[in-house]
Amino acid sequence: MRDRLDEILQGIGLERALIDEIKQQGRLLKIVGEQPLISTGVKSGDMPLVISGTLRVMREDEMGNEVFLYYLEGGEACAMSISCCLSNQLSGFKAVAETDAVLWMVPMHLIDDWMSRFQSFRKLIVDSYQARFDELMLTIDSIAFMKMDERLMKYLLDKKQSSGSYEIHKSHEQIANELNTSRVVVSRLLKKLEREERVALYRNRVEVL
């Protein structure tokens, strides 16, 4: 697993010296699918770096409604946790392992030091923020401009792209939660997509055609 980490850190474009420090100072964390990593209103002293698997990051409001924000995948860092920690704030979001995942947890107090010494690390942080930002923009686009049927289709296609599989193993209920609508609505719209021969429906499974 250390080798995989090395490979990923190189892939991001970090220099040798930094890679060695990261490998020395962090710790490995394995989480199994659907296990929560960060919950709304809790804070952590580490910045997670995804080695393998996928984290699903969501926003949750006071009443427990949640909207999907973005995915974190192999090689991506969760830059949000930085300022969340620097500024001593509570996290406004919730991260759940979408699949089994392996993370490298980096102690927060080292971040600033690395930012001052390594150009590649500054780039990692800024890029990470920007990537999240862009994805949030897409989320806003779809919530603000798209109707539920389009959003649902986009959701299915995004899933397909990120997992590489044509099958989404979720119930209508779970999909409805991620899109912040009701199960009945999702069932109806999926049925419509099925009639249009864009998906095939099974129990706990949707296949994109």
Place this chain on the structure above:
Amino acid sequence: MRDRLDEILQGIGLERALIDEIKQQGRLLKIVGEQPLISTGVKSGDMPLVISGTLRVMREDEMGNEVFLYYLEGGEACAMSISCCLSNQLSGFKAVAETDAVLWMVPMHLIDDWMSRFQSFRKLIVDSYQARFDELMLTIDSIAFMKMDERLMKYLLDKKQSSGSYEIHKSHEQIANELNTSRVVVSRLLKKLEREERVALYRNRVEVL
């Protein structure tokens, strides 16, 4: 105006040496109300730092629909423009001067150098990203969870807070655009709020009670 800049830079918590460099290397840009600073699909080589006035930042899609994202006010930096420039990407958004505004434009190529040398500058960038991030989350909250009447009231209250005034000088049409709905809907909901005695309505002006 240089004094005001100095004051603001100190207020952010930057150290003397950095402040001097910023003052030496940047240039002043004045823009008058409603003038666009950044347009969708265009990129700039400077990072703007707001000295006075307010910038309204919006997301625009291909069909010209737009959603309000957040405001940038005195002392705030537009960190988004950094990676937008570093990664050679086009800006996915649009910034308009809400009122007359004075900006200090910092050449992008200095950013990385400052980030390596000044702790306070790293903090400025990270905080700036985080602040925008938090505001985007609030925007998502309101679009995803709130109904139009609540969003309208929130919009009016936010305006009140940011301008300190109880009067919003906008037509129903303009408000509708910022909330991504139609003029008719805004007129109707404002009328309802008026009946509830929460606002008073005039031509091109709404007063929050």
Place this chain on the structure above:
DNA sequence: CTACATTTGTGACTATTATCATATTACATG
């Protein structure tokens, strides 16, 4: 004051989404 453009008000209708009630189907387990 008059003419005109812009802004605002409202009724009528449609579209989309939410909600409730109630079937029906699929799967796991004994």
Place this chain on the structure above:
DNA sequence: CATGTAATATGATAATAGTCACAAATGTAG
């Protein structure tokens, strides 16, 4: 294969928002 639970399907109805048409009002320039 009988049975129970979770998942899915679907009709009926309501709430919310969008659209169109047109009327009324407000402010401005001559």
